[in-house]
Amino acid sequence: MQTSKAETRQILTQYVSCDVLLKHCMAVEAAMEAYAKKFGEDEAYWGAVGLLHDVDFDLYPNDHPNHAREILTKYNYSDDFITDVESHARDWSQERTLLQKTLLALDELTGFIIACALVRPDKSLDTLEAKSVVKKMKDKAFARAVNRATIIEGAMSLGVDLKEHISFVIEALATAAKRPEYQNPPLL
Numbered sequence: 001m002q003t004s005k006a007e008t009r010q011i012l013t014q015y016v017s018c019d020v021l022l023k024h025c026m027a028v029e030a031a032m033e034a035y036a037k038k039f040g041e042d043e044a045y046w047g048a049v050g051l052l053h054d055v056d057f058d059l060y061p062n063d064h065p066n067h068a069r070e071i072l073t074k075y076n077y078s079d080d081f082i083t084d085v086e087s088h089a090r091d092w093s094q095e096r097t098l099l100q101k102t103l104l105a106l107d108e109l110t111g112f113i114i115a116c117a118l119v120r121p122d123k124s125l126d127t128l129e130a131k132s133v134v135k136k137m138k139d140k141a142f143a144r145a146v147n148r149a150t151i152i153e154g155a156m157s158l159g160v161d162l163k164e165h166i167s168f169v170i171e172a173l174a175t176a177a178k179r180p181e182y183q184n185p186p187l188l
């Protein structure tokens, strides 16, 4: 089923009440759209997968994403769409598609980039450089919950250089942060 961004957001907010998680989903949405555009894929579809990828996390933090299917079938999402959402399970055993690899490559990275922006004096993505994100990745005390290996492996599986990947995602998030649909709540 094809829904508008606003409708998709409405579905998400029925299941996600925490602002931090909502912003995370929005960031993954924006970055998925940017990669879809780069790869010549369906931006709306990739964005919706990104936005809904953690739809069951608030309700089932210890059994996520295993409840995405029961939620998303209520809204007539296709089997393929739901499989794409489920595919970011870290123990996913099947070979991931390009979309699925991209989702995994963005899940941890978007949050890490935003954390890097928030500790800058201007709290902005506009002046953030990939090299400072790479440097922060080596600082184990910084944003310690973020799994660095997943970020590195994500870029490798996509076949992109880590620094270029980070630069691309910074740019995608910085652009999205200025768009009206990313003001409420603000992306960072």
Ligand SMILES: [Fe+2]
Binding pocket: 024, 028, 053, 054, 107
């Ligand atoms: Fe996530």
